[in-house]
Amino acid sequence: MGTHSTIKPALLPGDGQKSGWNAILPDRPATPLVGNHDADWVVVGAGFTGVSCARRLGELNPGHRIILLDALPLGFGASGRNSGVVTESLAPEGGIKGLSLQRARDKTRLMNAGTDLLRRQVQEHGIACDWSDKPRIKASTNPVGESYLRGLKEGYEKVGTRIDWVTRDEVRHNLGTDFYGSGIAIHGNGIVQPAALLRGLADNLPPNVLVADASPVIEMSRQAPFRLTLPGATVTCERVMLCCNIFLPQFGFGRGRYMFLATHASLTAPMSPEQASRFPLDEPFALVPAIHGAASLRRTADNRILMRKSTHYANRDLRFDWQALEQVRGAHRKAIDDRWPALRDLPIEHTWGGIVSYPANHGQVFGEFAPGLYASSSCCGIGVSLGAISGTLLAEMACGEGSALLDIVRAIPAPTPMPPEPMRRYIAEKALRRSTRKCQPD
């Protein structure tokens, strides 16, 4: 087969380093695909999008063979690296710059459905991922943030999300720190151990879905029947679902239409009973950034603190900077100490990075791009719920099932081209600097 008729991703996922979420789970040996296989469907990418897609394909086609592939061990992609907030809605302009009310309503309907879908899966299969329905909080650190949050509250109300204004005292009561001023509590989300959720979903797929991780697709033909080449295997199939998030442009879709940002997180050891007793409430919480670039933080069900901050531009190689992890850990240490001086002795056990994709104009790659070749990429830093529902709808579309939600996702336009480099980098870094300045002290 000539190279013109095949796609060879120039960049493959390479974050072999575990996130803290994976590190605190029991080891899980990878099961790479070996040998030559035939399948009815291949799903490339086993994050929340791909796992949901494979599940729905398996349900709708009980007689078909479905192979779900991931280049990395399960959960080593963004889906096992994130802050674990299953986000239920988006506020329009005022919340996210340039997001129209209609687009925010559409995405909110999708995200509500994605959150409900994941909540149901957790209940149905008894997935142990510490799912909590506690509302996420956005809080201000300065007057700019507070007036911004008032606008945001209105925005969330316009898309039908239940919001409470929370006073400074209530924020302190919830988070156990007086670092923040007043804020908003946003209802309807889930808070989870994301790597445990992903494992639970993958372990409860229909029996006709084979999961193969540590199995990168290094070459793929452009037309059906598709032949996918892996280091130790080949698969031939009639239909391919590309659910590979930041690597989708490597397969030729959405090139030049995304901005990629690396962001980092740290997880502490569990608090001692004495440290935990200093918090007014004995329950997990999630604080998500009020302004882009600010910190997310969590108290987990097992009494660890998660700190997610430190963001930089990552378009060139889709990698975070390993060399910088010590420096990042220092910044996270300071951020934890600033919020909870009594936790100074609580060690940080894990620090990691991950990449988030931001499509131009809040668009989404979704659909059938050649006969039998489907793709979806929806991240925007909120791809847990949006990925779960998009993967499900992609499977339904490919199987000829229609729905109001499918009409919504299909109406979201594709991302428009971004300015070329180095202009794109310049704009992104300027925006990052501006938002970091706004949310000082952070």
Ligand SMILES: Cc1cc2nc3c(=O)[nH]c(=O)nc-3n(C[C@H](O)[C@H](O)[C@H](O)COP(=O)(O)OP(=O)(O)OC[C@H]3O[C@@H](n4cnc5c(N)ncnc54)[C@H](O)[C@@H]3O)c2cc1C
């Ligand atoms: C630090 C951090 C914090 C975040 N916090 C949140 C949050 O709190 N809430 C939220 O909703 N979102 C959050 N996000 C974003 C969220 O993690 C993503 O939007 C979501 O996981 C995307 O899921 P996905 O399935 O589309 O992609 P991924 O999880 O990235 O899955 C795609 C998979 O494709 C695989 N792949 C790529 N190329 C190939 C190939 N050639 N062959 C085989 N496999 C391939 C990759 O290995 C990868 O596992 C965060 C992200 C980061 C990095």
